[in-house]
Amino acid sequence: MKKLLPLFLLGSLGVSASGASAQSLTKPEATLVGTVTKQLPETMSFLEKVVNINSGTLNKEGVRQVGDLMGDELKKLGFAVEWVPLPDSLNRAGHLVATRTGKRGKKLFLIGHLDTVFEKSLPMEPYTRVNDTTAAGQGVNDMKGGDVLIIAALKAMQTQKLLDDTSITIYMTGDEESSGGPESRRDFIERARKNDIALAFEGAQGLHNVTTGRRGSSSWTLTVKARTGHSSRIFSDLGYGAIYEAARVLTEFRRQLGQEQYLTFNPGLIVGGSSVKYDDKTARAETVGKTNIVAESALVKGDLRFLGEAQKEKARAKMREIVEKSLPLTGSKITFADGIPSMDPTPANENLRMIVDKVSRDMGLGPVGAVDPGSRGAGDVSFVAEFMPCLDGLGASGKGAHSIEETLNLKEYPVLIQRTALLLYRLTR
Template sequence: MSFVQPPGPASLASADAGALSPTAQTVLDWLAAQQPAMTALLAQIVNIDSGSGHEDGTRAVAALLRARLESAGIAVQTLPEPGWGDCLLARVPGSDAAARGHLQLMGHMDTVFPLGTAAQRPWRVEDGKAYGPGVADMKSGLVMNVFVAEALARFGGNASPVHLLFTCDEEVGSPACRHVIRQHVQGARAVLNAEPGRISGNVVNERKGSYRIDFEVHGVAAHAGINPAQGASAIDALARKILALHALTGCELGITVNVGFVQGGMASNVVAPLASAHADLRYTAENDLQAVLARIQAIIEEESLPRTRGRIIESRGALPMARTPDDILECYQRSAALAGFAVEAESTGGAADSGITSDMGIPSLCALGPVGGYPHSEREFCDLSTFVPRAQALALTLMALR
């Protein structure tokens, strides 16, 4: 893949802005004028509850985004996912008929918040920051992608076709939509994922994968005062397993294990016959996942205490995103500089759908959306001042990739 840098600085305030190609300058000027429209669309979709599994909500978000794309003449498909909602697939043609593959923009429409959250704390703006459920993770990135696609559809400048794919179950590990991603992203030459820019402004060039392992421990009930020796405490055995699981952190560079949820027992005067827990594993693309999972399974299933036994109930995971090739990151950094800001890259322990595309062997760069902070919490915000520059940087990157 080759990279062509648009000539001249793209900052609208720059005296040298005229050195840009006419098409690039038109795209940047148009995006700069769209801040009110971007904000209005973002407010609309933030005020729609679209938690994972809330079909009506994700469909409503998809309908609004689809309407904007179609108003720009962009071909859009709705891909129903029963139990989750709709996915959206859109395509913007490129100018080079001989281009091999397409460039893929990605995002997810679901959030972590339950039904009713949007009514409890709807969209609001304070000191240039927007607040509301999913405003950063990742509804602002969806809106940014839509407007960048619209700019390219209106004015051109992209040699390769640009495809958009918005899914509806990412926050729970994409159990249904991972097959949609594998089907429709296949053949892409690069993936640019609009997860929120880090609070520092950085993008993400490497992500850990994650595994959640739900397990339970069985013991033997007994009266804690009269005949405790006849019992075998599942809680005691679970505590020993937790210590052993936590000791796996650092067994390989990049590995962390955390037991973040436990429950069990019947009453304080009963030797506990049952306890359960959820363990979280984080790992990198370089780690031997199967070896680590085997060690976890052995700890869970070993007889930590006589007459107790453990078993895994369920496990599910999200794939890691391998480090982004330097040339793609540098292309984005040059484009960002042209849009008036400097950006660095960092790795993160959080997983995303870019792990799926990375596993497919497609170079992926993540966290290109507007800058935000504190996702998955009531403090979640999007810095609205970054909307236009991040959109401009993405558009220039798509025009530079060949």
């Protein structure tokens, strides 16, 4: 027999008493929701602890430290925990994997990541409670908030003995923000394929949206060489120099490709001068130049985001065509590297969205729709999207990801944990 959620829990859900009649939770589900609320102080304390550890992708020690803390929590919940190391040549920390094996319900593959975009060389932005509805800090929603959300939902389930006989694999990668390449995802893909459903906990876009499709991401590098000499001879026998040539290429990229739906390309780094050096391990560039010397070298590094392999390959072909039309006495070369494939919206993903929608309506929160694939960047879930139904955007909500203004929505965070706990419970029955 189904019962309404007790009114004393409505405040934690962000709904009014007038919405109680819309709720349709069983007694175990209502108890599960209440358990999340009771455990919230511990959850927030743990979130603050991990946010205050720098875990930029290239800070291998920091990534591992966060992973060890997550692993300790998962061990307490009965998961077998291991660390998947990567070759030293990849300059990445590795991945955290936690597993439970049972026979009840669907086999779930839950995806998080331990790293952030904030490298150790950047100023540290600690966890700060801005006000009653907002917290700030590096990775507070992307995606330490999502990782802690997973653990909090599972902790509530374990408290109510609802994890017994379930099959759940939690995979938190150490290099989602800057992947070490195909070798770094080999184990990830192999383990995922043993499961029925993949759920990823990148940042939520509010309570009423999830991600059924998202773009892929690859990288590109533009290198330019030109004749050098006294600046008074530019535009004549020395040609145009490397910096003007780099500017030409970027302008044509924007002009010819900038209006295509779902396609974006961002030049995230550019340097030019008499000489250029770039260190992949630290993501640092150095250049030397003078105003009266025509620039001999230029370097641009960027990303390319797309929906589907066809769009990616078409864009690359056009970019190569633009690069080949160099200014006089300059020469440009562009290379591409695959990163994360796209996650195409599928009927199977849509069916998963409908399950989340039902959970949300039963909680009295209203409907849950699918966001425009173009509104999301790439994510680890895309590596396994061709093998099973997937959803993303199930994590923490907030604003300003990848910036010093990154925030977490404290009003929605408890509700998202509760929704996840109920979702996992229903999928594993």
